[in-house]
Amino acid sequence: MRWFRRTAKAGSHRVLVAFAGDDLDSVVLQAALRIARAEQATLVPAYLIVVPLTQPLDSPLVEPVGRALPILDAIESEARRSGVPVDSRMERGRSLRDAIRRLWSVEHFDRIILPATPGAREGFDEHDLAWILTHAPTETLVLRPAPVIA
Amino acid sequence: MSDVASPARGRHRILLGAAAGVGKTYRMLLEGRESAGLGVDVVIGYLEPHDRPDTIALAEGIEAVARRRVELEGVVLEEIDTEAVTRRAPELALIDELAHTNAPGSANRKRYEDIGEVLDAGIDVISTVNIQHLESLNDLGFELTGVRVRETFPDSVLDEADEVVLVDLSPQELRDRIKAGKVYPAARADAALANFFRNDNLQSLRQFALREVAEDVEARRAPAPSRAGHANPVLRAAIQERILVLLEPSPRSARLLRRAWRSGQRLGADIDALWVQAPGSSLTEDERVALAALRRLAVLLGVHFLEEEDGDRLGAIARTVADRKTTYVFLSRPQERRRDLLGGRSQLSRLLDAIPGVDVRLCADPGDAKVAPG
Numbered sequence: 001m002r003w004f005r006r007t008a009k010a011g012s013h014r015v016l017v018a019f020a021g022d023d024l025d026s027v028v029l030q031a032a033l034r035i036a037r038a039e040q041a042t043l044v045p046a047y048l049i050v051v052p053l054t055q056p057l058d059s060p061l062v063e064p065v066g067r068a069l070p071i072l073d074a075i076e077s078e079a080r081r082s083g084v085p086v087d088s089r090m091e092r093g094r095s096l097r098d099a100i101r102r103l104w105s106v107e108h109f110d111r112i113i114l115p116a117t118p119g120a121r122e123g124f125d126e127h128d129l130a131w132i133l134t135h136a137p138t139e140t141l142v143l144r145p146a147p148v149i150a
Numbered sequence: 151m152s153d154v155a156s157p158a159r160g161r162h163r164i165l166l167g168a169a170a171g172v173g174k175t176y177r178m179l180l181e182g183r184e185s186a187g188l189g190v191d192v193v194i195g196y197l198e199p200h201d202r203p204d205t206i207a208l209a210e211g212i213e214a215v216a217r218r219r220v221e222l223e224g225v226v227l228e229e230i231d232t233e234a235v236t237r238r239a240p241e242l243a244l245i246d247e248l249a250h251t252n253a254p255g256s257a258n259r260k261r262y263e264d265i266g267e268v269l270d271a272g273i274d275v276i277s278t279v280n281i282q283h284l285e286s287l288n289d290l291g292f293e294l295t296g297v298r299v300r301e302t303f304p305d306s307v308l309d310e311a312d313e314v315v316l317v318d319l320s321p322q323e324l325r326d327r328i329k330a331g332k333v334y335p336a337a338r339a340d341a342a343l344a345n346f347f348r349n350d351n352l353q354s355l356r357q358f359a360l361r362e363v364a365e366d367v368e369a370r371r372a373p374a375p376s377r378a379g380h381a382n383p384v385l386r387a388a389i390q391e392r393i394l395v396l397l398e399p400s401p402r403s404a405r406l407l408r409r410a411w412r413s414g415q416r417l418g419a420d421i422d423a424l425w426v427q428a429p430g431s432s433l434t435e436d437e438r439v440a441l442a443a444l445r446r447l448a449v450l451l452g453v454h455f456l457e458e459e460d461g462d463r464l465g466a467i468a469r470t471v472a473d474r475k476t477t478y479v480f481l482s483r484p485q486e487r488r489r490d491l492l493g494g495r496s497q498l499s500r501l502l503d504a505i506p507g508v509d510v511r512l513c514a515d516p517g518d519a520k521v522a523p524g
Contacts, residue, residue, distance in 0.1 A: 060452025
């Protein structure tokens with residue numbers, strides 16, 4: 001009988017799943033976990049924060065951090081249950097594109113996963129996705145969220 | 151503009167417990183009876199007696215507002231009738247289990263929202279809840295107990311309450327009560343004791359509850375303006391908490407920093423984070439990336455990131471504690487090697503000796519916890 005599900009040793013491969021808003025769609029998270037597990041990679045969930053121009057870029061961001069932490073905690077918890085090493089980030093920028101660009105400019109990722117959030121107020125719209133697909137330094141997957149059942 | 155002034159909001163007193171069976175409902179009824187004895191108009195808004203004879207007996211004689219009945223797929227559920235409680239307009243309403251999720255179709259999804267309406271009507275409320283229902287502890291509670299609580303309530307409910315009172319019972323006393331059939335029917339007692347009510351689970355939950363109430367007391371002791379910047383610097387220095395987080399270049403330090411930030415928010419404390427590197431030592435690429443990520447996280451959280459180069463890590467920590475007037479140190483569980491324990495001197499005990507008079511919180515890394523087979 002197996003009593004422990006050991007978390008795999010952190011691999012040198014790193015899979016970034018970047019998101020914003022109030023949640024990371026569970027379908028996207030499960031897909032990212034499956035990919036990370038298959039590639040024996042570390043999952044890097046990154047919560048992206050847009051800092052308005054009225055605020056210095058390097059100021060503490062209490063409210064968005066307060067929103068991000070429970071989401072990152074939940075993702076880390078799910079990753080541990082799946083046996084996937086996890087290393088979360090919060091990254092800021094003047095836009096989502098700016099935030100993700102800042103992140104990939106200082107850290108290496110072998111794969112980037114993005115949730116498409118059509119029509120959402122927060123999250124990547126089609127223009128963001130097109131820009132990221134053009135500029136990302138590595139292979140990028142755009143995943144559709146779970147279908148909404150009316 | 152209305153001529154009728156809206157009533158002042160009622161006072162909310164939450165009786166917080168580590169687990170079912172510690173006596174929250176009993177205590178709520180006792181307090182209700184005492185208030186009634188002093189001439190206060192008290193009603194039971196909602197009571198969950200769990201078929202416990204002592205609880206049922208204690209409720210006798212206190213007026214209970216009729217519950218709202220909801221039929222769902224042939225099953226009749228009973229919920230608090232908020233309208234009836236506010237129409238009755240007592241001075242104090244006793245409302246059990248604030249994290250409860252109401253039946254579909256109810257005006258409010260959660261009972262704490264019902265309680266909010268009762269408070270808005272100027273009625274004082276005593277309510278009850280268990281710590282593992284607290285939203286921010288839900289994942290940690292799951293990690294430690296293996297039980298996922300579906301009925302949660304936001305931390306703001308606890309923050310906004312006028313009083314949070316811990317109803318405490320030692321794990322052994324609680325297990326004795328369960329064995330005696332005072333919490334669950336005798337047929338369910340053995341299963342309960344072997345599963346959720348294991349001693350280690352109860353110890354963990356009790357620690358959560360004690361910590362939550364301790365931090366709540368701290369937060370209330372120093373009102374916000376004082377914590378943010380009291381006019382009297384002597385008084386400010388006396389009440390100000392200052393946290394120091396001891397970092398290492400790894401992902402678990404990011405989790406530690408986030409946890410310290412949460413505590414800092416509750417305590418109104420400034421936070422420093424310290425990384426001590428031995429002279430001449432070098433970092434691996436992974437460590438370099440992790441350290442850079444910690445620096446960025448510190449900026450985002452408003453944490454002062456301190457870096458020291460010193461071969462004497464304990465000395466550097468003690469010096470920083472003295473310089474920054476640290477009152478509370480956060481660290482991850484040290485990964486002791488056998489040679490660190492020679493002579494019975496662990497890293498932790500040496501640290502405690504080096505910083506006397508400073509509180510230390512040793513944070514478990516959930517990544518090290520056992521995961522139930524699934």
